[in-house]
Amino acid sequence: MLLVVVLQFSVLAFITGASNISNGPKAVVFIHGIFGYQKDGMEIQQWVEQVHPDTPFYSIALYEGSSSLAPLWKQVDAIRGLICRGILSRTQHNVDTFIALSSPLAGQYGDTKYMKHLFPNLLKSEAYRVFYTKEGQKLSIGNYWKDPHQLEKYTKYCNFLASLNNDTYTSEMNEYKQNFLRLNRLILIGGPDDGVITPWESSHFAFYDSQEKVVELEQQRYFLDDSFGLQTLFNQKKIKTYTISGVAHNEWPNNRTVFSSAILPWLI
Template structure:
C-alpha cells in the first residue's frame, strides 16, 4: 500500500556507500494498485527490470521489500533474459501469509480464520494478497484456487516448473532477511521459507518440502554457499526499509 518513496532511503544510502552505483526505484503499483494480481505485477515490473538488466549484462542486484520481494522473486523465476546476480528479499512472505496484521487496512472486518472464504474464490484471486494467502487449515482450497504462490513455489507442477527452478538457480546469491518482531509477515519465518505445519507450529525452511525436494533450487543454492538466511530481532515490519542500520549492517555487504 506504499510506493517508491518509501524505498528512497535505501536508494540514497546505497549511492552514499557505493558512489557511482546506478539505482532504479520502481514506481509501479503504488497505493491501492498494489492490490492488482501478482502475475500482472510480475509481468509489468518484470519488463522494466528486463530493460534495465539489458544495460548490465554482468548482472544486477535486485532488492524487494514485503510484497515487493515476492513480486521480485516471480520476476527472477519468470524472465530468463533478466540477469540478476544478487536477489535480496527483505521481510517478504515467500512461503505465504496467514496473519491479519495488515488485513484491516485493506479489508475491514476480515479475520484470518475466515479470510479463505474471500481469497479462495475467483474474486479473491483478483487481489495480490489472495494470490499468496496460505491458510494451513484449508490446503485443498489453496491448491484449487491460488494462481500464484503454489506455482512459483513448484508446489503445483506446471509447464513453467523447470524454468522457475532453472532461473532461480542462475543467482549468484539469494539473501532472505526477516525477524521475530516483524508482526506483519505471519509466520515471520515465511520470509525465510518457513511456514506453519499442524497446530500452528512453524516448520523451518530446512524441513519444508520446498527445500527437502529442492523444488525451486533452495537446497542447491544452500549447498553451494549461495543462500544466506539473515535473522534480525527487534525490527518491526514497517521499519526494515527506513532503518539505516539495516541497510548498513545487512544489505550493503551483499551488493556487488
C-alpha cells in the same frame, strides 16, 4: 547487461544485477511492497550513494498505494523485470543477488493491520472463503495467502505462490527451477518484531504446519524435493539469512543497522 529485477509480493525487496564496470558496484532496483510507494526507497538510495557513489539506483513508481492490490501476475507482466519472485522464475534473467526484506516468501497467514484495513471484520480462519475464489485471486494478497488448514483449496485456487513454490504441479516447474538457479546469491532478511508478515519466518521460506507450528526451511517439502532450486542454492552456500530483532514491518527500508549489516555487504 541486464541491471536488476525486484519483487512486489514482499514487504520490500530489491535485487542487485551485473556491474558494467569490472569490480564496480552492481546496479540496484528497488520496489516497494503492498500499499507502498517509490519514495520508500529514498533512504536506502542515499545510503548506497554515500558508500558507493557510482551505483546506478532505480526506484520504481508503479503499482503504488492501493494499486499494489492488483493481481501479481498482472504486475509481473506489466512491469516485466521488476516483480522479483515471479520474474526470477519466469525469465532467463541476469540477476546476481536477490535481497528480500521481510517478504512472505512461503506465504502469509495472520490477522494483521493490513488485513484489518482491507477486511475489518474478517478473521484469518475465514479469509480463505474470500481469497480462494476467482474474485479473491484478483487481489495481490490473495495470491500469497496460504491457509495451513485449507491446503487443498490453496493449491486449487492460489495462482501465484502455489505454482512458484511448487505447492501445486505446473508444467512450467522445470523452467522455473532453471531460471531461479541463475541467481548467484539469495539474501533473506526478517525478524520476530515485524508485526505484519505471519509467520515472520516466512521471510526465510519457513511456514506453519497444520498445528500452526513453524517448520523451518530445511524441513519444507519444496526444499527437500528441491522443487525450484532452494536446496541447490543452500548446498552451494548461496543463501544467507538474517534475523534482526526490534524492526517493525514498515521500518525495514529506513533502518540504518539493517542496511549496514545485511544489505551493504552484498552490493559489490
